[in-house]
Amino acid sequence: MREHQQYLIEREKIDYFIGRGYRINGITENLSGAFIEFNLKDVKTDEISNETLHIQTANGRKYFSALLLKQIQSVT
C-alpha cells in the first residue's frame, strides 16, 4: 500500500475518536512508531474509557501533533 493511503486510513481512525469527543491523553513514541492514548470521560458516570491507536506513518504523526496543539490551545 502506498504510504499516503496508509496515512489516510490512520487519519480517518484518529478523526473517528476525536469526532466522538475523545481527547489525546498520552503519546508514546518508540521503535514501532507512535501510540496515541485517547480517553473519554462519561459526564454522567465519570467513567473514563481509554482507546489506543498505533500510528506508523510520518504524516500520521504530524497530523496528531497538530490535533494535540489544537487540544492544548483550546484548554489554555
Added chain:
Amino acid sequence: MADLRTNLAGITSPNPFWLASAPPTNSGYQVQRAFEAGWGGAVWKTLGDPILNVSSRYAAVHFNGQRVAGFNNIELITDRPLEVNLKEIYETKKKFPNHAVVASLMVEPNQEAWHEIVKKTEAAGVDGLELNFGCPHGMAERGMGSASGQVPELVEKQTYWAKEAADTPVIVKLTPNITDITATAEAAVRGGADAVSMINTINSLAGVDIDTWLPVPHVGGKGAHGGYCGPAVKPIALNMVSECARNNRINVPISGMGGVSNWQNAIEFMLMGASNVQICTAAMHHGFRIVEDLIDGLSTYLDERGILSVQDIIGKSVPTFSDWGNLDLNYKVVARINNEVCINCNKCHIACEDTSHQCIDMLNDPNGHAILQVREEDCVGCNLCSIVCPVDGAIDMVELKSDLPPMTWNERQSLIGSLKDRKVTK
C-alpha cells in the same frame, strides 16, 4: 557604483577580496602584482622559522570534466628568512598604503616566540596579524598549525600571547579539522581575538594512482596527507562560517574562505556573516585577474538591488540559519514536471524509484507520448529529481499550502512532553 570598501576589525581595504595566506602571497612581487590587478588585501604566506619543502606538492581532483573541483597541497609555510619577508612587506605596504596587508604567523606554542614574531612583524608596517592555527600537515607534526588549533586551550592561550604584544588587530585562522569549529572560535574570542577567519584546509589524500599504487602526490614513492581546498570544500566552509556567525559568544568579525571561486560565492559568505572573503585556489587556477570578475559581479549585484555599500549585506542571511529542530515540519514542497520542457530521459524516475520515495510515474498522454508525472500526495519534497534533472525548467519544486499549522520538531516534543503533566488517569 556601490561602495565596496570593507572593514574587518579595523583593517580596511578597497574591496572585500583578499588573497589568502598561501603560495600566491609568498613574495612582495606576487602581492604587488595582485594589488595592481585589483585585490583589496592579502594575507602574507605564513611567517615563522623558515621550513624545508618537498618537491611534488600539489594535486587536484577533477570531476566529470571540471578541472580542479578540489585542490590538495603538502606545501608548508614560508621557506624564506623572516627579514626577507618583512622587507618585502614594508615595501609593499609603502607602495600600496590603502590595501590591506596582513601577516600570517606561526610559531611554537611559547609566549616569547609569539611576542618576538608579533613585534618584528608589526615593525614592518602590517595592518594586522593572522595566527595560523589551521595548517594540517607538516607543521602540525611539530605541534603547530592545526595541532594547536584543535585544542581550545592552546588557541586561547596563544591568542592571548599574541595580543599581549600586538598593536594591530589579531585575526585567528581556524582549522576545519575539528568536530565543532565554534569551540575553537569561542576560545579565540576568550583569548582576545579581534576577528576569526575560516576555514584552513581539510585533511586529505587527493588520490591513489591505480597503476603505480602510489599516493597522489608522492614524493619519491611516499605520500602524506595534505590540505584540501577549492570549490569542493565550499559547503563545509560556508557552514562553519554560518555556525560561528549565529553564535552570540563569537562576537567578532569573520573573514570567510574555503572554495570561494566567484562573486556569487563571495556574496553567499558575506550574507552568512563574513565581513570579507579570502581566496586562494581560484587565483591559483585562473590567475590574479579573476579579481576583475569578482569586483564587477559584486558591484553589479549591489547596484541592481540599490544597495549602496557591500557592508549592508554582511550577515543578512544569518537569522534564517538555525538548528534542524527549529524547522517547520509541516512546510511542504512537491516536484512538478513540465512535460513541455522534459526530454523524457527518465533520470528523475530512476532516481526517485531507486533511491527516494517512488512517486514519479511513467505514463502516456492521450496522444500516446511518454510522459512523467509526480504523485504529489506521495512526494516528500526531497528535491532529488530536480537535482538530477539535466534540463533547466523541466522540474519545479512548488510550495503547497499545508492544512496543518506550522510546527517544529522542538515545539512538537515540547507539546508531547506537556501531556505528561495533564494526563488523566482512572
